[in-house]
Amino acid sequence: MTSPDPAVSGCHGAIRQADGQTRFRLWAPNARNGVSLEIAGAEPLPMRALADGFYEIDKRCEPGTRYRYRVGPDLAVPDPASRLQAHDVHDDSVVVAPGADYAWRHPEWRGRPWKETVLYELHAGLAGGYAGIEARLPELAAMGITAIELMPIADFPGSRSWGYDGVLPYAPDRAYGEPDELRHLIDTAHGLGVMVFLDVVYNHFGPDGNYLNAYAADFFREDLQTPWGAAIDFRRPQVRQYYAENALYWLTEYRFDGLRLDAVHAIKDVGWLEEMAAFVRGNVEPGRHVHLVLENEENQVHPLQHGYDAQWNDDAHNVLHHLLTGESEGYYEDYVEQPAQGLARALTEGFVYQGQPSRHRGGETRGERSHLLPPTAFVLFLQNHDQTGNRALGDRLGTLLQDARVLKAATALQLLTPQIPLIFMGEERGSKTPFLYFTDHANADLAQAVREGRRKEFQRFRAFANPATRARIPDPNDPATYTDSNPYDTPADTDVVAIYTELLNLRARAIVPHLDGAKALGAHVLGMRAVVAQWRLGDGSVLSIYTNLGGVDLRPDWLQVDLADQTLLYESESGAGTALYEGLLWRGCTLALLQTSA
Numbered sequence: 161m162t163s164p165d166p167a168v169s170g171c172h173g174a175i176r177q178a179d180g181q182t183r184f185r186l187w188a189p190n191a192r193n194g195v196s197l198e199i200a201g202a203e204p205l206p207m208r209a210l211a212d213g214f215y216e217i218d219k220r221c222e223p224g225t226r227y228r229y230r231v232g233p234d235l236a237v238p239d240p241a242s243r244l245q246a247h248d249v250h251d252d253s254v255v256v257a258p259g260a261d262y263a264w265r266h267p268e269w270r271g272r273p274w275k276e277t278v279l280y281e282l283h284a285g286l287a288g289g290y291a292g293i294e295a296r297l298p299e300l301a302a303m304g305i306t307a308i309e310l311m312p313i314a315d316f317p318g319s320r321s322w323g324y325d326g327v328l329p330y331a332p333d334r335a336y337g338e339p340d341e342l343r344h345l346i347d348t349a350h351g352l353g354v355m356v357f358l359d360v361v362y363n364h365f366g367p368d369g370n371y372l373n374a375y376a377a378d379f380f381r382e383d384l385q386t387p388w389g390a391a392i393d394f395r396r397p398q399v400r401q402y403y404a405e406n407a408l409y410w411l412t413e414y415r416f417d418g419l420r421l422d423a424v425h426a427i428k429d430v431g432w433l434e435e436m437a438a439f440v441r442g443n444v445e446p447g448r449h450v451h452l453v454l455e456n457e458e459n460q461v462h463p464l465q466h467g468y469d470a471q472w473n474d475d476a477h478n479v480l481h482h483l484l485t486g487e488s489e490g491y492y493e494d495y496v497e498q499p500a501q502g503l504a505r506a507l508t509e510g511f512v513y514q515g516q517p518s519r520h521r522g523g524e525t526r527g528e529r530s531h532l533l534p535p536t537a538f539v540l541f542l543q544n545h546d547q548t549g550n551r552a553l554g555d556r557l558g559t560l561l562q563d564a565r566v567l568k569a570a571t572a573l574q575l576l577t578p579q580i581p582l583i584f585m586g587e588e589r590g591s592k593t594p595f596l597y598f599t600d601h602a603n604a605d606l607a608q609a610v611r612e613g614r615r616k617e618f619q620r621f622r623a624f625a626n627p628a629t630r631a632r633i634p635d636p637n638d639p640a641t642y643t644d645s646n647p648y649d650t651p652a653d654t655d656v657v658a659i660y661t662e663l664l665n666l667r668a669r670a671i672v673p674h675l676d677g678a679k680a681l682g683a684h685v686l687g688m689r690a691v692v693a694q695w696r697l698g699d700g701s702v703l704s705i706y707t708n709l710g711g712v713d714l715r716p717d718w719l720q721v722d723l724a725d726q727t728l729l730y731e732s733e734s735g736a737g738t739a740l741y742e743g744l745l746w747r748g749c750t751l752a753l754l755q756t757s758a
Contacts, residue, residue, distance in 0.1 A: 171214070171401050173241030173330060174227070174255050181218045182255055184227070186239065187398045188375040189213025191231045195375070198236055200226040200252060212398060213378070226252035231375035240372060241402070242315070242331045243413075244339060249317050249327050249369030259413035262343050269350040271417045271449030272306060274469045274580070275536055275675040278664060279357065280305045281544055282585040284313055285320065286646045290337035290345040297345075297352055303588060303657070304664025307355035309420060311545055313342075314361065317368040318600025320642045322545065323359070324422065325366030325599070329406050332414075339414075346415055355417035357451070358410050362403045363426035364388035368606055386426045394429040404436045408443055411450055418451030420472075425457045437467025453539060459511045459527030464537050470580055473538040475513060476506035477547055483689050483709050484570060485560050489621050494520045500691055504683035507577060507693040507705075510538045535578035535678055535695060542574055543584040545595065552618045552633045554594030554645065556586065565733060565748030566709055568659060572732045572750035573707045575663040576671065578678045578695050583660070586647025590656030593649065596634050598642040607637040663730070670729055670754060674699045690745060702755040708745045726753045 175183050184207065188195050195215040196204035207215035207229075221227075226246050228236040238245065242253035280300055287293045293308065300308065312323030315331040326333075332342055346356045364386055365372070372379045379399055384391040393399055410416045424433060437452055444450050454463060454471045464471060479495040479502040482488060488496045495502055495512070502512045513527035530537075541547075548556055561567050575581050586593060597614060601607040615633050618624040624633070634641040677698035684692050690708040697703055704726070728737045729752040736749045745751070 171398070172405060173239055173243060174253070176223075176255075176258050177218065181220045182225075183216065183218050184229075184239075185214060185216045186229050187213050187379075187402070188215055188229070188231055189378045189398075191215070191375040193232060196230040198228045198230050204230055213376075214398075221255055223255055223257040225255040227255065228252055229375075231371075235371070235374055237371040237374065238328065238369075240328065240376070241406075242328050245315050245328065245331050245334065247334075249315050253331075256339060259343065259415070262340060264343075264415070265347050266350040269415070270445075270447050271451075272353070272355055273449055274451050276306050276668075276672055277355070277451070277580050278304060278306045278575075278667070279309050279539065279580065279582040280307065280585065280588075281309045281311065281359075281582055283311045283322070283545070283645075284336040285642075287585065287648065289335075290341040294345045294348050297349055297354060301352045301354050303661045304668055305354065305583070305588075307357055307417065308349065309357040309359060309582070312359045312361050312422070315369075316366060318602060320598050320600035320639070322549065322597065324361055325368070326361060327365045327369040329360065329362075329403075330409060343414055350415070355449075355451075357418040357420055357453070358414075358416045359420045359422060360407065360410065361422045362406075363392065363423050368601060368603060384428060388426075391426070391428060394427060394432045400432050400435065403432075404439045407436055407440050411440065411444055417449065418453065418469075420453045420455065422455055423457070424454050424463075430460065430463060433463050433468070434466040437463075441467060457526075459513055459530065461528040461530050461533065464530075464533055470537050470539050472544075472582075473506065473510060473540050473579065475511050476503070476538070476540050476579070477542065477544075479503050479506055479512055480542060480570060480709075481547070481557075484557065484566060491520045494518050500685045500688060504685055504691045504693060507579075507691070508535075508680035508683045508695075510535070510579075531680075535680060536580055536675055538579045539582050540574050540577060540579040541582040541584065542570055543587055544582060545584065548584060548595040549597050552621070552624055554596040554634075556592055556594065558590060558592045559594075563710075563748055569707060569709060569732045569748050569750040571659065572663060572730060572752070573705060575660070575667055576703075576705060576730060576750075576752045577693070578671065578675055578697070578703070581667075588652075588657060588660045589647060590653030591647035591650065593647045594645060595647070596641045596645045597636050598645060599636045600639075600642075601637055611635050611637060666730055666752075671697070671703065674701060686745065700756075704753040704755070706740060706745055706749075706751040706753075708747055708749050710747055726755045728752075729754050 177183050184197050195207045197217050198204045207217040210216055230236045239253040243256040244254040246252040246254055312326055313332050314326035315328035315333045316326040319335040349356050380390040381393040382390050451469045454468050456471055479499050482492050482495045483499050506512050510530040510533055511527050514529050515525055515527050517523045518526045615630045624630045674697035678695050681694040681696055689710045692706045694704045731737050731751050733746050733749045736746045739746050
C-alpha cells in the first residue's frame with residue numbers, strides 16, 4: 161500500500177484531476193469491510209486501500225454526479241469532505257466543478273491590508289441568501305464597511321441554523337443559494353472594494369448528520385471532552401490535513417479574503433493552529449491579502465505572533481457591556497470590579513485578563529501578557545452573534561439602553577480606536593429586532609432536547625429562575641424564532657445610518673492611513689465610567705479618545721487639556737469640546753482629538 165500524496169490539491173474528498181477524472185478519497189481507518197463508491201444508478205465500485213486508513217478510486221464522471229460511500233453492509237454515507245450536497249446533510253454528495261472553471265469578473269483582486277478592515281458580521285439566511293447579501297453590498301460599501309463576515313455556511317441540518325452545528329465543513333449549504341451564487345457574491349463584493357470573510361468551525365461537529373464514528377472513530381479522542389462531546393484529535397496528521405485543506409479550499413475555490421476560526425480554545429493543539437496558518441500562507445497566490453482571525457477565550461498571545469492577524473476582543477466587549485448596562489451575571493461577573501480600569505486596559509493593551517484569576521472560572525487563571533501586540537491585533541465590537549443571540553431573549557443594546565447618547569458615545573469609541581471594529585448586522589440601522597437562537601431539526605427528540613437545554617441554560621440567571629419566566633424563552637425550532645430575528649424587516653433609522661457613515665469615513669480618512677506602527681501610549685481613568693486613552697500613530701501624531709459612558713465624578717486633572725495644538729476629530733454631543741476645555745466631560749459623550757507630530 162502507498163500513502164496518499166498530501167498535495168495542495170487535497171487529500172480528502174472528490175477532486176477533479178487534470179485528465180478529467182475525479183479522484184475520490186476517504187479516510188476510513190475503522191471501516192472493517194473496506195469501502196465502496198456508490199454512484200447514483202451504477203453498481204458499487206470497491207475502492208483500493210492505501211496506507212494510514214485512506215481509500216481511493218479514480219472515476220470519470222461529470223460535475224453534478226451524485227455519490228455516496230458504502231462503509232458497511234447497512235450503511236452508505238455522504239462524503240465528509242463533500243463539496244456540495246444534493247439536498248441536506250443525510251443525502252447524496254455531488255461532484256462539483258473546480259472554482260477555476262468559474263468566470264471571475266475581478267481576477268485581479270488581491271484584497272486589502274488588514275488595517276483597512278471594518279467587519280460587518282451577518283447571517284446569510286436573514287440577509288436574504290447570497291443574492292440578498294449581494295443586493296445590500298452597495299449601501300454597506302457606501303457607509304464605509306470594507307469587509308463582510310458570513311456566519312458559518314457549511315452544510316447543517318434543515319434550512320435554519322446559526323451554522324455552528326454544521327457537519328460537512330466543505331459543503332456550502334444550499335439554503336442560501338448555489339455555489340456559483342456564492343462566487344458571484346464574492347466577485348461582486350471585490351468589484352466594490354469589499355472583502356468577504358467566512359466563519360469556520362474546526363472544534364466540533366453538530367449532533368445531526370455526522371457519520372464519522374461509524375468508519376473514522378479515530379477522528380475523535382475520548383480522553384478529552386469539549387462542551388460538544390469528545391474532542392477532535394488534532395494529533396493525527398489526517399485530521400490536521402483535513403482542516404488545513406478546508407481553510408485553503410475556502411480561500412482558493414471561492415476566493416474568500418479571510419477566515420474567522422470559531423472557539424479555538426476547544427482545539428487543544430496550538431501547534432496545529434500555527435501549522436495551518438503557515439500552510440495557508442504558503443499556498444495562496446503570491447501578493448494576496450489573506451487574513452486569519454481567532455476567537456480564543458484563553459487570551460493566548462503566541463498565535464497572534466505566528467500567522468494570525470487578530471483575535472476577537474471578548475474582554476473589551478464584556479467590560480463595555482457591564483459599563484453600559486450594569487449587568488453582572490454570567491461572565492460579566494469578571495468585570496464588575498474597577499470596570500473603568502478594565503476598559504482602559506482593554507483599549508491600550510487588548511486583553512483585560514492577562515494571567516489573573518477569573519471569578520467566573522472558579523479562580524482559574526486566564527490569559528497572557530498582550531501589551532506588546534499592536535492595537536490592530538484585536539477586533540472590537542459592541543455586539544455580535546454570540547453576545548446578542550446567547551441572551552435568553554436576544555436583546556440588542558438599543559433595547560437595553562434608555563439613553564441613546566450613551567450608545568452613540570460607545571459607538572464612537574468603538575469605531576475610532578485603532579483596534580479593528582466589527583459591526584453586527586442591524587447595528588448600523590439602529591435595529592431593535594432581537595437576534596435569537598434558531599434551529600431546524602427534523603428529529604423531534606433532538607428538537608425537544610435543544611428546546612429544554614436552551615431553557616435550562618438560563619435557570620441560573622435571576623430573571624429566569626422561575627419556570628414560568630423560562631417558558632418565555634423562544635423555542636429555537638419554531639420557524640417564528642427565525643423570522644423574528646430579521647433586522648432588515650423594519651426601516652433603518654436614518655440618524656443612526658448617518659452616524660455610522662460619518663464615523664467610518666472619519667476613520668478611513670484620519671486614522672487608518674496611520675495605523676502601521678501605531679502603539680498605545682496609555683490610558684487613565686477619569687471616573688466610574690469614563691476614561692481617556694491615547695495612541696501614537698505611525699506618522700507620529702497622537703490620537704486621544706475621551707469617553708464618558710455615564711459617570712459624573714470625573715477627575716479634572718486629566719480633563720484640563722490644551723486644545724490649541726489639537727484637532728477635534730469628533731464629538732458625539734454638540735458642544736462637548738468646549739465642555740472638555742472647561743474641565744468637564746458630558747455624560748454620554750466621546751471626544752476624539754488628534755495632535756499632529758512636532
